[in-house]
Amino acid sequence: MAHGGAGVTSLVEVLGGTDVGVRWPDPARGEPRRVVLVGRTSARGLRSVSQALGALHDGRAPQGLDLLAVVLVADAPGRLPLALLRRIRVLRSAAPVRRVPWIPAWRTGTTPKTLPRQLDRLAELVGTERHTGAGS
Numbered sequence: 001m002a003h004g005g006a007g008v009t010s011l012v013e014v015l016g017g018t019d020v021g022v023r024w025p026d027p028a029r030g031e032p033r034r035v036v037l038v039g040r041t042s043a044r045g046l047r048s049v050s051q052a053l054g055a056l057h058d059g060r061a062p063q064g065l066d067l068l069a070v071v072l073v074a075d076a077p078g079r080l081p082l083a084l085l086r087r088i089r090v091l092r093s094a095a096p097v098r099r100v101p102w103i104p105a106w107r108t109g110t111t112p113k114t115l116p117r118q119l120d121r122l123a124e125l126v127g128t129e130r131h132t133g134a135g136s
Contacts, residue, residue: 002039002048007073010106011038014119016128024061034066036126040075041099046087053094068125070095074102098122 008019018025018032025031037056039049049070055061070091080088091097100119105112 002037002052003045006038006040006045006048007100007106008038010103011036011071011073011100011122014115015123015126017126024055024065026062027064028062033064034068034126036068036071036122037095038071038073041072041080041084041088042075043084043087045072045075046084046091049091050087053091057094067095069122070097071100071122072097073100077102077104098125 002022004022011017012019017036020031025033025035027033037049037052039045039052049072053070056065056067072088072091088097088099098118098121100122101116103112103116
């Protein structure tokens with residue numbers, strides 16, 4: 001994840017995978033090579049994602065990582081302000097970007113009755129299936 005509170009725990013519960021916190025995995029220690037960088041769609045979240053992408057592109061991350069996508073989890077319901085949409089366009093120029101819409105149940109720590117189809121597409125990308133316990 002690019003920053004704390006990005007939504008990684010919720011995504012791991014639905015999709016599986018490994019949460020390595022706010023650091024890069026180390027394939028030399030047996031950690032995953034294939035990574036998904038997760039951040040919120042807030043200004044702070046997008047800035048953190050941008051900094052992490054910079055580190056990856058500048059060689060300040062472990063060698064041999066395969067970035068599958070940047071996953072941006074909605075930080076609030078509704079449409080994003082134009083300034084944030086512009087930042088997302090810049091991120092798209094550097095990496096594939098997938099967006100996860102606002103899921104109200106995640107805010108209260110409950111299991112959603114249904115999950116958005118964007119999570120199906122994300123599951124395909126990372127090579128997993130959604131966990132049935134998450135309301136699918």
